Amino acid sequence: MNFDFSEEQYLLRDQAKKFLNDRAPPAAVRAVLEDDATSHDHGLWRDMARLGWVGTTIPEEYGGAGLNGEDLCVIAEELGRTLAPTPFSSSVYLATEALLMAGSELQKQDYLPDLAAGARIGCMAVAEGIGVAHATSIQTSVNDGMMTGKKLPVADGDAADFAIVLAKQGAVGDLSLFLVDLDGDGVHRTPVEMIDPTRSHAEITFEGAAAEPLGAPGDGWSLTQAIFDRAAIPMAFEQVGGAQACLDMATEYAKNRFAFGRAIGSFQAIKHKLADIYVATELARANAYYGAWALANDAPDLPTAAAAARVAAGEAYNLAARENIQTHGGMGFTWEFDCHMYYRRAKLLSLALGGERRWKDRLVSLLETRNSSGEE
């Protein structure tokens, strides 16, 4: 039994922690928060690429580091802890995964080296406005290689060079995935203001944009789900990292803030609240670690592990972010304190890849399938 990261992975974590403490302190996140014209921290992104993080899971033959999903999760936890404002999740968890999973040899050679170097940024476009995107709701379509439709909101849609778009093949066709160059003709992008402005989002309109199929026609929905499953695991690590950061902030504040002649952290009303956040975070961490193992080993129950990690981590982060503000009292409610940056990120991350309700439903569906097929 060795349910822990390896020594090398701990070294990677220390390196990531040190680098991000230095390069993505709260002031850097705030700079992106307060500047409407900036999609992300460009310098930070460049240096993350130089460190090889952006190409973590890309095989060495395509210019990546050739590491596995566990290594990616180690980095993700630190990104979540610091709120690093970069398109990492879109380009690495989604676009890179999509190309690794469904790309032709030619497509891999075209895109992966640039993705690994951070020279091109990818994103994934699924949602079409308010409400649940599902297999029969998607309206965006491709006819004769030209895409028409609107995707909203697209995480990192304004920062990205290309998008992987879920769309119908023909007016009534099956759903498929397509690669679209976002700087090409027939593509219009407008930034969309989100609950967390440190992560940029866009509305993308396609009016006869050139679209290249990714993966087999008709596989769009199942590929999207498979990509989301894999992305959910590093995303859960970002959430665990964020929850831990909130717990650390609240604990530190409770030790140093005095009221009624004593540290507020000596009141059980505060202690028990923080103990509950700790418990939720540990449950989330345990589920996320299992997801990391499933990711690195392509385990058959990866989808179940991913859904469990996603649900546990979303709940822990939202609880931690909410109660961190509460522990800080009135100051926690001010723009000046950093609590709200975590509160915003917690909610944004729990909606990315689909909301909590949907992941809970998926988790139960997967458990039903598992139990009826007699597996344990």
Added chain:
Amino acid sequence: MDFNDSPQEAAFRAEARAWLEDNAERKGPGKVYRYKRGEPELIPAARAWEERKFEGGFSGISLPREYGGRGETRLQQIIFAEEEADYLIPPAVFSISHGMAVPTLLTYATEEQKQRYVPATLRGDEIWCQMFSEPAGGSDLAGLRTRSVRDGDADDADWIINGHKIWTSGAHYADMAILVTRSDPDAPKHKGLTYFFFDMKSPGIEVRPIRQISGYSNFNEVFMTDLRIPDAQRLGDVGQGWQVAITTLMNERVSSGVRPAPDFEDIFDLVRMTELENGPAIADGAIREKLADWYIKAQGVKLIRARLMTALSRGERPGPENSVSKLVSAFRRQEIAHFGMDLLDMGGGMVDPDLAPMRAMYQQALLDAPGGRIAAGSDEILRNIISERVLGLPPDIRVDKELPFDELPSGR
């Protein structure tokens, strides 16, 4: 990461499994162990099973060989417990004996006493109970009032004990007891305690079973009237009882792998066999959300246990894992029991095992679950432990630490 046993662990597991296969019946659908807790027939059966394990070399797995143990690690002990959980065996009667009394004896008793008591306990000859809690000292254990007074001035004079213990599991069948008493009421509360062990057949002991809300009686009140204990049966120095008690509590057993019922799999089964007014219960969105929440908790506890095993296999001390798991599991069990009955609607209140699904598991658990949230560290104490020992938050302001015990306010 690697969920497999190391070759050494795998070899031990295989050996344990082979032995269990030869010596016990494997669990199966509809098969339950013959006797429940609280039934008198359980005790001789539990003793016999313990003796069998002792003869087979599987009792006291992590205890030293010279006292009848196997001399292996706690990890091996957990592996055996995991395997044992697949067989129909008596509910734990020896957990206090092995997990609390024996480690305390090994730390504080004389060599002669260790030779006399430890092997006998591992063999199943002697069952121990733990006389700590009192009506005036539960979560606040150091508030206990049972008095110990020397019978004379000699340095090795006997002690005379008078007092009243409560929540003493197994006192009605135990052969031996460990006991914390107040020897100096003028000292501050943690400094005036002295620790003993004694024979439950001694004169001056009266055991009264306490009837729990489930109707069963697993624990007792114990009254001591002029109970005489030789000074040789004192563990630790006079006034050092608190430190000895901490040793006992630090050794509360690592969870054995026996899951609390009903847990996720049980409620999942019940939901899938239940039809509601609008169709199958499993199709109900609100119910699916609850299932998802219970699954991540059950799975989280299972995985936190895997982290504990990892720490043990590296020879590290366990962290706060048990506090987290116990807090989460005890509360979840109560929630699931409550919800399971709700699912049965107007029939949910029936407790007859022939009428209520799963042999009335939910109804029984509803009545058992409150005890789970109180015994062995209440929810509130566990939250204090987590916030103080893990998060490093300051302890509550204490008004009882420096004052002489006799001057503390005591309420009614």
